[in-house]
Amino acid sequence: MATKSGYTRPLPLAGDTAPPPPSAVLYVANCGPAVGVTDADVRSAFGAFGEVAGVQAADESGARIIVRFHEPAAAEAAMAALHGRPCDLLAGRVLHIRYSVPVKPKARPGGSVPVALAASELGIPGIYMVQEFVTAAEEQELLSAVDSKTWKRLAKRRVQHYGYEFLYETRNVDSKQFLGELPTFVSTVLEKIASFPGVKDCTTSLVDQLTVNEYPCGVGLSPHIDTHSAFEEMIFSLSLAGPCIMEFRKYTKGSWRAPSVVNGVDEDSSQEPGCIRKAIFLPPRSMLLMSGEGRYAWHHYIPHHKIDAVGGQVIKRNSRRVSFTFRKVRMGPCDCEYKQFCDSHSKRC
Numbered sequence: 279m280a281t282k283s284g285y286t287r288p289l290p291l292a293g294d295t296a297p298p299p300p301s302a303v304l305y306v307a308n309c310g311p312a313v314g315v316t317d318a319d320v321r322s323a324f325g326a327f328g329e330v331a332g333v334q335a336a337d338e339s340g341a342r343i344i345v346r347f348h349e350p351a352a353a354e355a356a357m358a359a360l361h362g363r364p365c366d367l368l369a370g371r372v373l374h375i376r377y378s379v380p381v382k383p384k385a386r387p388g389g390s391v392p393v394a395l396a397a398s399e400l401g402i403p404g405i406y407m408v409q410e411f412v413t414a415a416e417e418q419e420l421l422s423a424v425d426s427k428t429w430k431r432l433a434k435r436r437v438q439h440y441g442y443e444f445l446y447e448t449r450n451v452d453s454k455q456f457l458g459e460l461p462t463f464v465s466t467v468l469e470k471i472a473s474f475p476g477v478k479d480c481t482t483s484l485v486d487q488l489t490v491n492e493y494p495c496g497v498g499l500s501p502h503i504d505t506h507s508a509f510e511e512m513i514f515s516l517s518l519a520g521p522c523i524m525e526f527r528k529y530t531k532g533s534w535r536a537p538s539v540v541n542g543v544d545e546d547s548s549q550e551p552g553c554i555r556k557a558i559f560l561p562p563r564s565m566l567l568m569s570g571e572g573r574y575a576w577h578h579y580i581p582h583h584k585i586d587a588v589g590g591q592v593i594k595r596n597s598r599r600v601s602f603t604f605r606k607v608r609m610g611p612c613d614c615e616y617k618q619f620c621d622s623h624s625k626r627c
Contacts, residue, residue: 285344285378287336300354301410302347305336305378308371312340315368320345323367327359328352331414336378344378348414353377380561393523394558397566402526402556404570406476411565416466417518421600423463424490434497441487442607450508451487453607460488464602471514471604476567484512485604493522493599498580501527504605506574506612507622513568514604517560520596524566525557526576562599574616 287305304324309315320333320343328347336342347353361375380395394400397407412420429436432446440460442451460468471477471484487509493499504513530552560566568578584595612622 288379302350302353303378304345304353305376307342307374310341310343327356391555391557400556402572404572406567409564412563436492438490449505485606487605489603491601495595496584498582501577501579506620510606510608515566516602518600520599521561525579528554528576574614575619
């Protein structure tokens with residue numbers, strides 16, 4: 279069985295701790311090669327409830343495994359039928375099954391920061407994240423849709439723009455050049471966004487601009503704040519195909535541009551005096567919302583490397599990661615309270 283699944287057993291529940299939410303990934307104990315159960319045996323037993331996407335060892339014991347389905351409903355059905363009961367297809371073994379949880383990424387050597395698994399662990403106002411925001415089937419539909427369209431090639435990645443084109447030279451948009459309504463293949467995503475945690479009441483459409491980015495393995499994103507004058511407060515980012523670690527940085531003496539960009543050098547500026555750093559793990563199919571302080575005052579950044587240290591293991595990134603970033607174009611100057619990081623305010627001064 280393959281190892282390094284990126285998932286592990288959930289911690290024992292204590293007090294008012296909530297159990298892991300339902301997902302497509304199961305942690306199965308009393309099952310594996312050490313007790314005479316093969317990969318084929320597992321797929322046969324669990325495949326009765328839905329297509330099995332993968333079977334990996336949960337640890338080095340050989341008696342605990344991770345079973346990944348394509349759909350959470352299949353995992354739920356398998357748990358209901360097999361947990362705590364003898365399984366005829368596995369020589370009558372009694373399986374102990376729980377929903378698995380992602381391995382918590384640890385800091386990389388060389389001064390990296392601890393990585394949160396939930397937005398609540400970050401402590402940055404205005405940052406929200408929902409895992410499994412789209413299903414595996416919806417993920418494949420979205421990827422197929424953009425892969426059937428024309429990509430625009432940048433130096434290190436490919437992009438597509440809908441609604442309005444993002445101008446990288448000015449980090450802004452031309453609000454007078456409307457490209458048309460957002461494509462129908464994101465209709466389901468737009469419907470779900472309306473009920474996203476942290477979304478404020480809005481009488482108009484929440485978003486009208488979409489940028490699709492395809493990041494090859496090893497390619498990240500330089501520290502930046504989305505230009506205040508270009509976009510309204512809420513920015514949504516959907517991760518597909520592969521995971522990443524996103525770091526947030528707040529420069530107490532900085533501006534709306536990261537110090538490295540101001541100095542004309544695209545390099546790590548985490549050593550700037552007074553730089554506060556926090557990070558979060560974004561698994562595939564997760565949606566991140568940046569709003570309020572998290573959107574206006576914190577630079578976000580994706581490290582440029584091919585591996586991540588996850589739970590003490592070295593995990594290779596997928597061959598690509600595709601992000602769908604939804605924003606609403608601002609039709610006037612920004613009047614936020616974060617003047618230090620606001621380009622509209624700097625132009626007025």
